[in-house]
Amino acid sequence: MKDADSILIYDTTLRDGTQGEGISFSAEDKILVAEKLDSFGIDYIEGGWPGSNPRDMVFFDLAKKKTFKHAKITAFGSTRRANLKAEDDPQLATLLEAETPVVTIFGKTWLLHVTEVLRTTPEENLAMIEDSVRFLKEAGREVIYDAEHFFDGFKDNPEYALKTLKAAAKGGADWVVLCDTNGGSQVTWLQGVVKQAVEEVSPVPVGMHCHNDCGIGVALSLAGVEAGARMVQGTQNGYGERVGNANLTTVMPSLCFKLGYHFAAEQNLEKLSRLAHSIDKLANLVPDSKAPYIGRSAFAHKGGVHANAAQKVSRSYEHIEPELVGNRQRILLSDMAGGSSVAMKAGELGIEVDPKSSEMRSFIKRLKEREARGYEYENADASFQVLLSRHFHGTTDNFKLVSYRTISEVVRDNHENISEAVVKIRVEGEEDIKITVAESTGPVGALDHAMRLAFGAHFPELRNVQLIDYKVRILQTGLGTDSVVQVLMLSGDGEKTWWTCGANPNIIEASWQALRDSYRYKLLER
């Protein structure tokens, strides 16, 4: 076995994680996620339940052809059916067909489930556990036994719950994992139960599988480790059924920086934020800005006192150095912000301004007016930089809008829709107004294409600029279609990305503003 303070990290993002609302990965995406987890140093990667759906079967077929440098891939399934030999159970057969070095099976701990869901006897359930584990061990697999509803079962009947673990141990399980399947357990009580389970099944090591239904999935996992568990199961970004599984992007840094345990991935923690965000991207989710350690807001400071102190002595208001998990300190603008926060923020963007100048006062006034109209500079650094630069450096536009018109239509007897934009702009140094027209699948795209035509050869650096993401929200809800629409737009040039904003009751105008700021920002490089 390992050292007393060594922990194994077991990732079930690809199985339990996909039970979360709105989480869906293609088999190819699953392979990409597995490769990222492997590079990061995760010890076990649960790829799916081969018997449950065709997509997971495709994943295991693809995984067979890959070489993972550190992680062991595991296939998930259940114990054999009641009153059937393990060797005759089709579901156990599919687990072997997945050809993974490790197989994880779950079995029942809670008598409620044994009698009401499986509709079998307590004795047959113990036999199902022991037989299934032995069958998989004899086929040469490392076997992890997940004791489903372990804590609910223990509360109901501690003796029987421990018997199920011993049945798995007797069958030869390499690990028994205590699952708080419904997520209702509390820390102090759970810790006592884990201690007892660890003693009872020794020398078989114990793992934890917790959920976040009481908002304490991470605390339960860590409490289990402190009580002697040596494996933590969880998901990246806390994906998972209902409110999610124990969040490994929180568990890992706390194990390392707070409790001093060791695990293979600890050497890569400074890539943690990037890992978490890249998995969100594959899951098509916007990263949670309030995620501990890795969220955009995790080291963000608002209000003069804290922001000032945090810049001076960062540990005065930060529990770890943000860089240890690949994050960074941010100073926020807010309508509580005074000159010093704006000056700090400007400094962060490379613009030096005097926090006490009258120019600063007029800038803050302007900022607050614009914020009151719906512009959101807190999340649109590029628009903020454009505003700063225009105010303090007197930067003027390299182009000026004269007018635009967008038309979006579905024409009669032809169900296709098309958008067209006419743009009239003045480009600096040119006498005539440029008038251009372009089509696209939508009005914002049409405006964008027409703009590019108008810029022509004048601004070659804009050629590679592309819209990457686009978010729209209504600011005052309840006003019907006349509400103010706020647009946030992410653009990129292949090297870096930047956010701009727009706000107007008209979604086209708000989008146009964000688009214009994106070009203005890129042209600041001149």
Place this chain on the structure above:
Amino acid sequence: MKDADSILIYDTTLRDGTQGEGISFSAEDKILVAEKLDSFGIDYIEGGWPGSNPRDMVFFDLAKKKTFKHAKITAFGSTRRANLKAEDDPQLATLLEAETPVVTIFGKTWLLHVTEVLRTTPEENLAMIEDSVRFLKEAGREVIYDAEHFFDGFKDNPEYALKTLKAAAKGGADWVVLCDTNGGSQVTWLQGVVKQAVEEVSPVPVGMHCHNDCGIGVALSLAGVEAGARMVQGTQNGYGERVGNANLTTVMPSLCFKLGYHFAAEQNLEKLSRLAHSIDKLANLVPDSKAPYIGRSAFAHKGGVHANAAQKVSRSYEHIEPELVGNRQRILLSDMAGGSSVAMKAGELGIEVDPKSSEMRSFIKRLKEREARGYEYENADASFQVLLSRHFHGTTDNFKLVSYRTISEVVRDNHENISEAVVKIRVEGEEDIKITVAESTGPVGALDHAMRLAFGAHFPELRNVQLIDYKVRILQTGLGTDSVVQVLMLSGDGEKTWWTCGANPNIIEASWQALRDSYRYKLLER
């Protein structure tokens, strides 16, 4: 004092909560929040820091005129400045001017802050705490002393940290509150420290103020209560600086249902989801679907096995009854869904269908095709119901689009923008095509107005239908302005609300689809 298992709930949504990124309340909104918290049975409501900004001063002026039926309003501030008499300190004076029954002041525990931030001596800091508390007590206030950075200070110098608490007790503090200001503490260690502090300051009762930086803000608060603390400070929905404060919408149900403590608001927990969502609405935030207990996903089940079992024996996969916190069970659609999930979902919407029929197979095929094109039925029940009704009941449209055209423009030398829509539709039972034109501030509004004109007297029930919320996201990022745009639209008729969806590379077309489904849904009532 209270019974041994009685806890006081101290809400700082309006002060510490507003330090969160993107959280901002007007003084009037703050009053609305305070009224909601009071009705709910919250014991203390920290309204703001009167000395720090004019808005908070307005709040306290408004609060003076209100009668709160249960809650005590508290004003927040700091101890006196170094080397100044308490009675000469302008900041302490503003705290009294707020005229609240309770004043909460924070002081320094951690010598790093005493020397580096306050730049004073350890002895003067103790005097600042004792003097300030005594001054406020002599003015007739209930005084709560918040020991800022208590746990970091204790780690650094336990003896000095405890001395600061005793200074507050000596000054006459009614409560001392242990703050984990930077959010870096861990459960087991913190619990031991709280026990020690409770003994040292007895009989003065102790409170907890925790943050979520390690994802365990709730667990720390509960651990403190188990160690003898009798007050919990936190925020609704976990608003607050960085990743937020301890989330009271999680702490409260866990205290009640999991640990058996008592507090005034426990009798209102079945209104908890509504309270939390109404505060999000005032903060202009979309409720977190993954919030424990109260999130939309908290009792949502995906995948055949769990969904089936949860419907049969709900406690088999639910840690409490959702209704206890005003939530409900939901069955999710997903591409893992088979006939039985769709049938359950349909049943939930009042439509009975046979899960094994060939009609069901063709429906699931259609559903999956549409999901693959970007429609999202998981969050758009009304669109799903329209689809179901058309497929299983052969419902046809009461109106049919012939064509539409929207124009959005900024005309030359006039910086206002305007949108116009022309709609041509056939209304059932009418010979001629209706051709209508309307203007609005945006293209979706213009389409909506033109539609209503066309419907005219035919569908009077559509008159009260209004767009309430509107969300847009890009599905495949990285494709520039040609990406598929997904629109989710919330409509209401004054009595109920419903979500519909649309998906198309053209944002106007996607919006039109969501708008059309909203009308189709309302007309299903016929």
